[in-house]
Amino acid sequence: MSTQRGEMQTAYRILVASSREKLANDDSDLWDSEKISSDSSLNIVYAGKPLQTAQQYYWKVKTWDKEGNESAWSNTATWSMGLLKPADWYGQWIGNDEPMPGDTLYSQFPRIPARYVRKEFIATHQIKRATVYLCGLGLSEFYVNGKKVGNAVLSPALSELPKRAWYTTFDITSQVKQGKNAFGVILGNGRIAALRMKEIPIYYDTTKLTHYGLPKMRARIDIEYNDGSKSVVNSDTSWEMTNKGPIIANNEFDGEEYDANRELNGWNQPGYNxxxxxxxxxxxxxxxxxxxxMMPPIKVIEDIKPIGIFERGPGVYIVDMGQNMVGWARLKVHGKKGQRITMRFAERLKPDSSLYLDPIRTAKVTDVYTLKGKGAEDWEPRFTYHGFRYVEIKGYPGEPTAEAITGRVVHDDLERVGTFTTSNQMINKIFTNAYWGMKGNYRSIPTDCPQRDERQGWLGDRATGSRGESYVFNNAPLYAKWLRDIEDTQAGTG
Known part of the structure; x- marks a missing residue:
């Protein structure tokens, strides 16, 4: 990058190749833009040979300055194509459309345990490249040989079901090995099963939130070997599943319940029974x-520690995070097997220092952890989130300290592009509050609230706020995706 004033790009040239080796030799077997006189550096449309499903491409660029001086080639960069046609999904949707033991589907407050799904696979040669394409609904986490892939949470993004669902792609080359491998998926409810129902079977209730079925998944896993051969692992009936794991209930409005005594040790590793x-x-x-x-995933963006903890009554503690935030609480604890810790969340306290839950309406906003009693235990939920500043804790062995509780701040991983500060502390605080309010409602759609039984993407709210947000966050990926959601909801009459 030049430091000279008035410098500008006057031309560029892009090479695209099918392999790193070809590109290194300037063998652009897919596209050579040749020298283009232009100062454009964004949104250059590829104009080479047709792109193929699931293929990786290698490219580099050089530019010319205002004096006509030619730069060196950039470092090699890559991109990968997704699955371009429905026929590219070789696998099937799998799960169980019928309720499983432990599912409570006949209540206003559905309780659905997480599904654990697994498949073992033998890689016959050394691995060159491995890629997984996964749609796990309502929410999902993918594991290879015991380790979670990626750092996204509450994935995939919300969509307009049953018209469209989003799939995510991960490079798992470093995690797949020659020999025995195990793939695992945890499926949370998310919003696939309606979060609120009447006292009738949910299959017949259309008066509340729409029901789209029970957790399910579709996957394609591509394995490329160094000798040029390939294998594909698809979702089908050869996968095994259970709902008898530690996540015994998960609901976006109500929270998550986890019993550590039901942990399935080794379930996502080879050789598990x-x-x-x-x-x-x-x-x-x-x-x-x-x-x-195509938009950035939701991630844990930062951690914050409590600024205070006090005992409100015998065994009842109020934790003050010092900031109204969106996410959840991570818990560290020692205790006896079977001890049950309950955490509830609120944005404000009543004058008597109890949680002010009236605005939460029917949302239970409660996470429950049952100890296994084996030394230090460290837990956080996977398939829920809360809007809160205060946490009420009951059942904690002894007195919780600030080291025992961590606030996990969660939102879409959008680039921050602007800051604002003045000499007036009141104005600075107003901006800070707005900043936390913006990011707390970035949940793959721009929601109206993160704490009660609503959390919807109302159009009027964002019509007035989206432009202002763009001075703080690069929210273009979020709103581009959301406009597709809006288009998907549009009726045939317009």
Whole structure:
């Protein structure tokens, strides 16, 4: 990058190749833009040979300055294509469309345990490249040989079911090995099963939130070997599944319940005994269209520690995070097997220092952890989130300290592009409050609130706020995705 004033780009040239080796030799077997006289540096449209499903491409660029001086080639960069046609999804939607033991689907407050799904696979040669394409609904985490892939949470993004669902893509080359491998998926409820129902079977209730079925998944895992051969692992009935794991309930409004005594140690590693599991079933497709999720994922962006903890009553503690935030609490604890810790969340306290829950309406906003009693235990939920400043803790062994509680701040991983400060501390505080309010409502759609039984993407709210937000965050990826959601909801009459 030049430091000279008035410098500018006058031309560029892009090379695209099918391999790193070809590109290094300037063998642009896919596209050579040749020298283009232009100062454009963004949104250059590829104009080479047709791009193919699931292929990786290598490219580099050089530029010319205002004096006509030619730069060196850039470092090699890559991009990968997703699955471009429905026929590229070789696998099936799998899960179980019928309620499993432990599912409570006949209540206003559905309780659905997480599904654990696994598949073992033998890689016959050394691995060159491995890629997974996954749509796990309502929410999902993918594991290879015991380790979670990526750092996204509450994935995939929300979509307009049953028209469209988003799939995510991960490079798992470093995690797949020659020999035995195990792939695992945890499926949370998210919003696939309606979060609120009447006292009738949810299959017949259309008066509340829409029901799209029970947790399910579709996957394609591509394995490329150094000798040029390939394998593909698809979602089908050879996968095994169970709902008898530690996540015994998960609901975006109500929270998550986790019993550490039900942990399935080694379930996502080769050699695990899954004889008690059931064969996954082919289920009804969750969506007509599967599209690649192009916006940044939701992540844990930062951690904050409490500024105070006090005992409100015998065994009841109030934790003050010092900031109204969106996410959840991470818990560290020592205790006896079977001890049950309950955490509830609120943005404000009543005058008597109890949680002010009236605005939360029917949302239970409660996370429950049952100890296994084996030394230090460290837990946080996977498939829920809360809007809160205060945490009420009951059942904690002894007195919780600030080291025992961590606030995990969660939102879309959008680039921050602007800051604001003045000499007036009141104005600075107003901006800070607005900043936390913006990012707390970035949940793959711009929501109206993160704490009660609503959390919807109302159009009027964002019509007035989106432009102002763009001075703080690069929210273009979020709003581009959301406009697609809006288009998907549009009726045929317009």
């Amino acid at each position: 899954d004889a008690a599991w059931q064969q996954a079933k082919v289920v009804k497709p969750a969506a007509q269209i599967l599209s690649a999720q």
